[in-house]
Amino acid sequence: MNNGEVARVFQDIADLLELKGESVFKIRAYQKAVRSIENLPVELSQLAAEGRLREVPGIGEAIEKKITELLTTGRLQYYDDLRAEFPEGVISLLQVPGVGPKTAMRLSTELGVRSAEDLEKAIVEGRVAGLFRMGDKTAENILRGVQSMRTKEQRIPIGEALPLAQEIMAALQERVPVRNLTPAGSLRRFRETIGDIDLLGTAADSEEVLAAFTALPLVREVLARGATKASIVTRGNLQVDLRVVPDEEYGSLLQYFTGSKQHNISLRERALRQGLSLSEYGITVVETGQLERYATEEAFYSRLGLQYIPPELREGTNEIALAAEHSVPEPIGPADVRGDLHVHSSWSDGRDSIEQMARAARAMGYQYVAITDHSKGLGIAHGLNEERVQEQRAEIRRVNEGLQGFRVLAGIEVDIRADGSLDLPDEVLAQMDVVVAAVHSAMGQEREKMTRRVIRATENPHVDIIAHPTGRLLGVREAMALDMETVFQAAARTGTVLEINAMPDRLDLRDVHIFRARELGVKLSLGTDAHAAEHLGLMQFGVGTARRGWAGAGHILNTLPAEALLAALKH
Ligand SMILES: [Zn+2]
Ligand SMILES: [Zn+2]
Incomplete structure (x- = not known):
């Protein structure tokens, strides 16, 4: 059983205990365990083998026993017994907003409702209104719950949600006097995926702002508009809610x-x-x-x-x-970042020239940018061979002469081959300012082999940074099979930096990995992996992800000035 499956079982237990009317504290204990397990950067089976389950927050003696039973037998007697007490499908009804334990039980026992779909059908047929004397109103609320649950299931990647929210906020600010506009909800907390987009602002005249909001060109449908809140669906089929409130609230x-x-x-x-x-x-x-x-x-x-x-x-x-205790750490902010350490140019698969990328980076207020084009192994990306690396260095020198107070660092994104060796010889790497290494091929290797491969790369004295360490692509490709704990230890031991790749479909390392890497003393860096000048702005996604991993400026290498940065790199 993997962590997700174990978490699912405990979530069900928490829901069933709620149905049973058990104490809030007991229920909360399971919910806490669920959250801990979902965010764990290590497999439970590994921790169990090392006798370290109890080190996980929220796992006490009772839950440790249950995890051990699940891991060794694939089943849990307590869970099976608990489930047998209730009709089939009642757990899924509890997921519907507006349906509490009592309602769920009545829907299940009296109407035979087994799922959210059943429920919707029963409402449309008027059977739910008949069940509750309160009538249509309750049924209507539940129906809305079913529908909102359906839209919640389609979570939007933050790479879409944030630019959309920013576009809406900019458009509103252009049109009406509105202050303090900000995203709220999971978007403000910078989760990888977002349910609905919630915006909040203040204004003297809230109705004027809401009128402007519901009339924006990107609105396809207005779901609701009241005195302080309006909901719209965009042409891209995303729901956006705006609340406009008085300053004092x-x-x-x-x-x-x-x-x-x-x-x-x-x-x-x-x-x-x-x-x-x-x-x-x-x-x-x-x-x-x-x-x-x-x-x-x-x-x-x-x-x-x-x-x-x-x-x-x-x-x-x-x-x-x-x-x-007034000891919340100060997370890194956008202004702390002094340069981008992962950028491609037209020398490999980027669109813009080195000079264009450098000027765009300088315009962002940066002090440096590392040009890290691919190495020759990546044929499709027109990777550089030894000869072209030399030619590129000459071009970087030329560009640097024309840029005052700014420095282009000569870097490379060298390919980590299937056996962990690198795609360019050490003599070439030794001449670079920054060496970034990354896995781009044979990503399906089994865990032990893949882990050894990445560790071998960290042990190369010329490798400064491992880029997009897990290789995941959000919603497209799972992370590679890697023993992250061992990778973190190797990175800490060898002084190799792990990247937080800011591409919104990567966000790799992700939040929980950043948190753990930091605890183990691993140095981190931010890179956009820009393949065109406008991608440099994606840095905001890297910064947000770093903040979710509780990383401060001191944990991130490219908050340093250029000289200090180069001194802090391994090679
Ligand atoms: Zn790459
Ligand atoms: Zn890259």
Whole structure:
């Protein structure tokens, strides 16, 4: 059983316990384990073999036992017994927003509803309205829940969601006086995939802003428009919600709608212990019933005795405990990045010349850019052989002479062959400013072989950086079979940098890997893998991903000035 399958079992257990009306604490314990396991950079089977399961947050003695049973027998008696207590399909009804445990049981036992599809049919046929005396209204709410669940299943990659949100915000700002426009929800937390796009802003006249929003050229359909909120579907079939609120409520609302759910649950528990209750409108003093509204999130967190927590860190791990001690780390920001360490030019498969890429990088405020074209092994990418590497170095010298206060670093993205050897001889690599190495072929190798291959590359004294270390392409190709823990240890031991590739369909290393690599002392770098000048702007995706991995500027090499960077590289 892999981690995903184990997490699925525990998620079902949490849902079934909820149906059973068990204590919130018991349910929460399983949910916590689910989240931990989903985000684990190591396979549970490996940890189990090493006797280290208990090191995972959220895994105590009872859950450790259950994991061991699942891993050794492929089954779990406790789960089977629990499932036998309930009708088939009732778990899937609980996933529908608006359907609680009682409703799910009634739908299942009285109407024989087994799935969300059954449910939709039963609603359309009027059977659900008949079941609940409240009538059509309840049925309508549930129907909306079924539909929203369906759109939630189609999660949008952040590479699409963020540019769309930015386009909408820019268009609105051009048309109406609206302030503080920002994404909320999972987009603001910079998750890899986004459900609906939620936007939030403030204005003196909210209706004017909402009217402009629903009239934007990219709107295909207006789903709803009220006094403070409107929902649209874009021509690309994505749902976007905009809330426009008064300045004095902005902080509380932004906090509430940014989530995550788990973060907000933990926050609510903390507030209750302080005699406070939280809602989207603000903080209520329970004793007096007085509602306090907050214009900023900083003031909101401060009222709870907490340091401000950056949105990318609000995933319900231990960020609230750290905020209580005022020791939340400061994540890297876009302005910290001083150069791009992974860029292609027309010398291999890029579109633009070295000079064009350099000028575009300088225009972004960078101090340097590393030109890292492919090596000869990548025939389709017109990779460079020894001779052309020399010619390219001459061209880089020429470009550098014409650029004041900016430096083009002579780099290469050398191919890691199937056996872990490199595609260019050491003498050639020794002359480069930066050597980036990457796997581009034989990506289906089995785990042990692939791990040895990458480790061999880290052990080459000339390899500074391993690019897109896991090789995944979001929604297209799974990560290569790699023992990441061992790769991290090798990178730390050899002083090899691991890249956070900022291409939105890569985001590789991903958040949980960054988190773990950092813990093991691995140095990291950011690179866009730009193949054209406009790709340099993709750096924002790398920075967001680094933030989700709790990486600060100090963890990322290309926040250093050029000289310090070169001194910090291995070769
Ligand atoms: Zn590559
Ligand atoms: Zn590349």
